[in-house]
Amino acid sequence: MTVQVPISLKVNGEQVDALVLPRLNLADFLREQLQLTGTHVGCEHGVCGACTVRVNGDIVRSCLMLAVQANNASVETIEGLSDSGEIADLQAAFRDRNALQCGFCTPGMLMAAQDLLKSEPEPTRERIREHLSGNYCRCTGYQAIVDAVETTAHARAGSAGAKQAS
């Protein structure tokens, strides 16, 4: 007697109305019903971080949230952050520093890194590692990822300083 539940939410700024089974998690909803496949599904129990998305401005694990729980919420995925240009510099830094190889973890890494940079403009390497500690990468050894986030932080702080000076 599991019936579909109507939900209404915003995804990357667009209004979405859908019918979902209660057991459908937000990651699968985004991928399978909305074809937003940038959100990756790795471990499906909250350990790997590949499914990280923003809900009402906060990063969350979309495999540990039901689609029905996103009713009335505003969800942003890697497609939204990418298309708006919000993380263009961070993506470029990942590319320049070879902070990805297979790329499976990258959407979640970018989500978590941008979350840190929004609240702490100039984090130490230790803080970067701490904030990304819930995101697994099996290719890079993390060093290049921390480099890319640090480079982006310095660049943003530099351009903010330049703007203030002018």
Place this chain on the structure above:
Amino acid sequence: MKASAFSYARATSVGNALDLLAAHGDGAKLLSGGQSLMPAMNLRLISPDLLVDIGDLVELRGIERNGGLLRIGALTRHVDLANSPEIAAHAPLLTEAIAHVAHPAIRNRGTLGGSLAHADPASELPACMLALNATIVVRGLAGERRIAAADFFTGIYETALSAEELLVAVELPVAQKDSVHFFEELARRHGDYAIVGVAAQAIVRGGAFTDLRIAFFAVGDRPVLARVAASLINVAITPAVMSNTLAVLAEELDPQEDQQASAAMRRHLAKVLLARCVAGLLDRAELAGVSA
């Protein structure tokens, strides 16, 4: 894996949630942040017939101070605790402990009530409740019960909550003058469950403890208050006293063995943490190196 099929109800009030629990009994599970429930469901460790989503019950959210008492609503998220000036001022142990709970994306959804009701013996907040002498407030159709934290946790994932009750809030005595706290856990990776951890709160006057509550976690089937702490009240803590205390602690604890650590390793690490804890609380670094 994916969770198996279940029915879903969005509770409209605490009363409505209790009615649903009463109607479905053991087959129903409450859903708040879902950061422990969802992994268990995705791994098919549990397959409830009905999830009662209490996420919309705003009356269960928030932190308020009333005289000497801090009341924290069950749906208060980890991130809300971490950012709360009230918590930082009146229960700073919690502010420090929260940084060790999983990762930011988990702390943005996980709730205090959910963590306590889930009662993982390796998790941080249940032990903090013991150290802070908290009262757990639960509500059922028959009314409210107030349960001392020390009586609330009864085993691995087991609490004094019945299947028809809802944990609504936690009440903590506001930290007194001269109150000090200590938190440390040993884990393989930041954010992982602890191999052994300790949470403590004390009152220190004239270099001696006048009150001391030390809670260990991940050393048994529930968080435990170290009984040996009582022997440190109003005594001069010399290295010899400390060494003896560590030996007594090792006798007192009965840790489990699992893939992370043997019982002997846990006992050893608990002693290491106790020495660091007492040294930290008294601000006497030389005690941290004492061994039994």
